[in-house]
Amino acid sequence: MLFEKYRLVAMPPAKWAELIVDPDKCTGCGRCVKTCPVQLLEIYNKVSRSNYRYDAFRCLTCENCATVCPEGAIRIEKDYRVPRGFWKNENLYTGTKTLPAPFGKNNGTDFESYQHKLTEVERVIYKRRSNRLFKKKQVEPELLNRIIEAGRFAPSAGNNQPWKFVVIQDPKVLTELNRRSKKVLRFFSRLCIPGTWMDKYTPGDKKAKLKRWQKWLLWVLVWFVGGDADQRAHGGLNAVTSDPDQSVFFNAPTMIIFLADKRAIGGTEFDLGLCAHSMVLTAHSLGLGTCYIDLITKALEYDKKFQKRLGIAYPFQVITSLAVGYPQGKIDGIVRREKPRVTWIK
Ligand SMILES: Cc1cc2nc3c(=O)[nH]c(=O)nc-3n(C[C@H](O)[C@H](O)[C@H](O)COP(=O)(O)O)c2cc1C
Structure with a gap:
């Protein structure tokens, strides 16, 4: 349809993945509740279940809840699909x-049976999961x-090595980073989240909709911030801003802020991505x-005062950040992912 891609920018109608908890296996340990970046689970009658208050923000299908569950009590079915409008994605996936x-x-039926044939690098790549359950124990300087x-x-374009790191371990500075980030993020959540979900302790109205001005604003925002206006991103934003107890970086004892020299050759974001992920795989x-x-990156962008306090100044720009720490129990593990979209030209 003509103009199809300009329609339904704000909270498009979507089919979401389903979180299924087996109550007979679940012991109510709460690991899944803590690990979900969108806070979609809660403990009810000593068993984990979907938190239905958050109707507009649902599963990202990262499957971390299933990976951290020691009893194998959780599974995810179906997927996020938008049938029409600006965010239409039905045609983007292979569906498997x-x-x-x-x-x-x-x-992929039985990773254990063939993992001995893999290199150590491959094993770490497949098993690495985002870790949101950290021990208090600090990471030693030798490991960092x-x-x-x-x-x-x-590698980096033109061997420019445009990276710089700010490593924060001081608990006071970490508390300040969390507090200030939440302040900025709360401002953004007011722009793009239906009001009733702003406070974790207020019973949610499942029918709450975006206000008209919010819809218009999102329509404009999408041209500036692209995918950050996607409703799935708002789920994570909502989780950290609606819950005063939720740390934006999950109380990790170490935060690394990645900076790039803006004057470097090529897209420094790509260079920094390569650098960061080499560090991530090594850490795991x-x-x-x-x-x-x-x-955190988004929040820091708008808090120049705090950037100054962290020693961040031109020509360096914040690119991303990484929470690092010792995992609480087993978190790394195997998950399912979409089959790759490949065009073979032989
Ligand atoms: C660039 C980037 C930014 C991310 N930002 C956040 C974040 O702010 N909060 C969070 O909990 N997870 C964040 N994640 C983690 C993703 O949610 C996670 O990688 C994704 O759900 C896949 O799960 P996996 O890493 O366990 O495979 C980020 C990941 C990437 C690559």
Whole structure:
């Protein structure tokens, strides 16, 4: 339809994935509740269940809840699909999600049976999951040094090595980072989230809709911030801003802020992505857990005063941030992902 891609920008009608908890297996340990970045689960009668208050923001299908569950009590079915309008994605996916299938024919049925054939790098890549359950124990400087060294040897356009890191371990500065980030994020949540979901302790109105001005604003915003206007991003935003107890970086004892020299050749974001992910994989291979926290990046962008306090100044720009710490129990593990979209030209 003509103008189709200009329609339904704000909260498009979507089919969401379904979270299914087996009450007979669930012990109510609450690990899934803490790990969900969108806060979609709660403990009710000592068993985990979907939190139906958050009707507009649902499952991202990261499957972390299933991975951290020691009893295998959770599974995710179906997927996020938008049938029409600006965010239409039905045609983008192959429609099949599988576990890792590096040897094709296994088709991901039993990772344990073939993982001995994989390299250590492959194993870490497949098993790495975003870690949102951290022990209080601090990461030792020797390990952080190993992680940063791995980043230093990442490729970069023109070998510019445009990265710089701010490593925060001081509890006072971390508390301040959380508080200030929430303040900025709360402002943004007022712009794009239906009001009733702003306060975790207020019973949610499942029927609450965006106000007319919010819809118009989102329509404008999408041209400036692109995918950040996607309703799934608002789910994460809502989780951290509606719950005073939720830390934006999950109380990780160490935060690494990634900066890029704006004067470097090519797109520094890509360089920094390569650098950050070399560090992430190294951290996981050392038994640590990590989670990228872009919400912090967004908040820092608008808090120049705090940037100054952290020593961030021109020509450096905040690109992303990473929570690092020791995982509470087993978190890394195998999940399903969409089959790749590949055009083979032979
Ligand atoms: C650039 C980037 C930014 C992210 N920002 C956040 C964030 O702000 N908060 C969060 O909880 N997770 C964040 N994540 C983690 C994603 O939610 C996660 O990678 C995704 O759901 C897939 O799950 P997995 O990492 O366990 O495979 C981010 C990931 C990336 C790559």
